[in-house]
Amino acid sequence: MKLLAVDFSNLIIRQASNPYAARIVDLAGNPMGGAVGSLRQVLRTVEKERPTHLLVARDGARDESIRRDIDPAYKAHRPDADDDLKRQFAAAYQGCEILGLPVLGFPRYEADDVIASAAAKFPGDVTVLTGDRDLLALVSPRVEVVLLKPGGQRRCVSDRDVIDVIHVRANQVRDFKSLCGDASDGIKGIKGIGKVGALALLKDCGTLAECYRRLDADEPIADVKPALLKKLAEGRADARIAWRLVGLIQTLDVPLDSLLRRPIPDDAEMQLGDAGLAWLWAELDAERARQNA
Secondary structure (H helix, E strand, O other), X not given: OEEEEEEHHHHHHHHHOOHHHHHOEOOOOOEOHHHHHHHHHHHHHHHHHOOOEEXXXXXXXXXXXXXXXXXXXXXXXXXXXXXXXXXXXHHHHHHHHHHXXXXXXXXXXXXXXXXXXXXXXXXXXXXXXXXXXXXXXXXXXXXXXXXXXXXXXXXXXXXXXXXXXXXXXXXXXHHHHHHHOEHHHOEOOOOOOOHHHHHHHHHHHOOHHHHHHHHHOOOOOOOOOXXXXXXXXXXXXXXXXXXXXXXXXXXXXXXXXXXXXXXXOOOHHHOOOHHHHHHHHHHHHHHHHHHXX
């Protein structure tokens, strides 16, 4: 068995910012490149990977995130989606409904948590489709990530490849970000410790917990200067907060039986290509007309 888990919100945003997307509009002239591109990416990956199960993961509302209970600044710097992007999100999820693609989200949780929970529960191999390197933390002998890159390129990242992409092992991603933070998510980490310092600490210690064990036991950490150790000591509380923010939640009750067991459509009109997309957008326009009637 094989599960394809899709970080769909990430795909929509990435595709909407693609210069090519500006040329794709609906019948009213509204931009639809994000919706079209994201659906195309899903169908293309389904065709290539031939999964037995499919999950299109959806984010909960950002301002209701459980991580805001830990730190109100979490992702607070990100602007709200404008009307065009909101319209594309709605169209993309409506497209999933028309195509029969199973969408799953949980209030207060992110798509990353849904995917992490599904990967932990699924009994077979898992492929994750995303442009977000945070999900490389899930990579293992049975979980791989298809990482989307600028220009439409993609890289399949397996267990042996993670360190080449992000310079730490998959099981060190949480430790690394707890040390140096993640500005894109509004996670501070430890003040004064950047990526180079975090890599130096993890190179010798392996984990954040071991860094603090050695610090408390006054044991040496190779190639780490006293100034960095001082920052580590002073930043214990910030590291603890970052650790809680960064961790992917793997305990959500993902109903595997509800995931599509045969996600390869038989109808030619649903296959990849302009004809399939033309059919899809005709369906979307018809549905909008029915709603406005």
